[in-house]
Amino acid sequence: MRRQQVPAAAAAAVTVVLWASAFVAIRHVGAELSAGALSLGRLVVGSVLLGIFVFSRPRRWPARSDWKFLLVCGLLWFGVYNLALNAAERHLDAGTTAMLVNVGPLLIALLAGILLGEGFPRQLVAGSVVAFGGVVLIGLSSSEGRAEVWGVVLCLVAAVAYAIGVVAQKPLLARLPALEVTWLSCVIGAVACLPFGPALVREVRPSTLWLVVFLGAFPTAIAFTTWAYALARTTAGRMGATTYLVPPITICLGWVLLGEGPAPLAYAGGALCLVGVAISRYRARAVAAMPAVRVDRPASKPLSKS
Numbered sequence: 001m002r003r004q005q006v007p008a009a010a011a012a013a014v015t016v017v018l019w020a021s022a023f024v025a026i027r028h029v030g031a032e033l034s035a036g037a038l039s040l041g042r043l044v045v046g047s048v049l050l051g052i053f054v055f056s057r058p059r060r061w062p063a064r065s066d067w068k069f070l071l072v073c074g075l076l077w078f079g080v081y082n083l084a085l086n087a088a089e090r091h092l093d094a095g096t097t098a099m100l101v102n103v104g105p106l107l108i109a110l111l112a113g114i115l116l117g118e119g120f121p122r123q124l125v126a127g128s129v130v131a132f133g134g135v136v137l138i139g140l141s142s143s144e145g146r147a148e149v150w151g152v153v154l155c156l157v158a159a160v161a162y163a164i165g166v167v168a169q170k171p172l173l174a175r176l177p178a179l180e181v182t183w184l185s186c187v188i189g190a191v192a193c194l195p196f197g198p199a200l201v202r203e204v205r206p207s208t209l210w211l212v213v214f215l216g217a218f219p220t221a222i223a224f225t226t227w228a229y230a231l232a233r234t235t236a237g238r239m240g241a242t243t244y245l246v247p248p249i250t251i252c253l254g255w256v257l258l259g260e261g262p263a264p265l266a267y268a269g270g271a272l273c274l275v276g277v278a279i280s281r282y283r284a285r286a287v288a289a290m291p292a293v294r295v296d297r298p299a300s301k302p303l304s305k306s
Helices: 001-030 035-054 062-087 094-101 104-115 122-142 149-172 177-194 195-205 208-229 235-258 264-289
Strands: none
Touching: 001 208, 035 062, 035 177, 035 195, 035 208, 062 094, 062 149, 062 177, 094 149, 104 122, 104 149, 104 235, 122 235, 122 264, 149 177, 149 195, 149 208, 149 235, 177 195, 177 208, 208 235, 235 264
């Protein structure tokens, strides 16, 4: 069992690091590309790269009943989420953005518990609360206290779209490969963003093109695929809890790449995020480690009468 969990844990780690890098890249390129243009460019690159891999191997196409979930995932998570996040980072500092968007994992746990029947394990609830507290500390450490109302609204829209998209994606992964689910969702999101095509052509420059390609190749094509791979092997609630690691990693990447040194409070927030994720994952490891118990026969032979 542990041997099977290692690839899923590695996939989740890749996802978290690449999604954290996306926040830094979006902040860097956001001043030159509008939210819609950046979303379209990123999704087109991701769709092309994922399509190359999808069509180079045998494919399993979705059934008619799967398309409603694909549309929800593609339109909300790949389309609305990217648009709202890109626009929000024009109004809010990174700490406030991370704090607000990371309402998403709490919403995932709530929706998955209700709609997917995952329930509300105490470890998951406790870990989510602790990790969210860490996100709040990170936000407070980097916020300048001037959160614009429109930016806050956009972050909450992104968080809701993200949560609904994850819950819609989970049933698909029981029937379809992670690569195909990611590709189809990415294509749907790209098609939804096509009205921003003229803006992309008008605004893109050689200095920003490489970042668009990076966002499409790594945080989109690779990270969303590794996310789907890991999500297929755990619950949506526990997988969502791992993304509480994104804000502290973003702080570290911003420190290294942008020269933004984190405040002492951010270190405490990052530590709380790590503790919260560990708590939320503890139940899965503990249960997996328990030996199986047979209940179809007595545990021991009855004593013979003397």
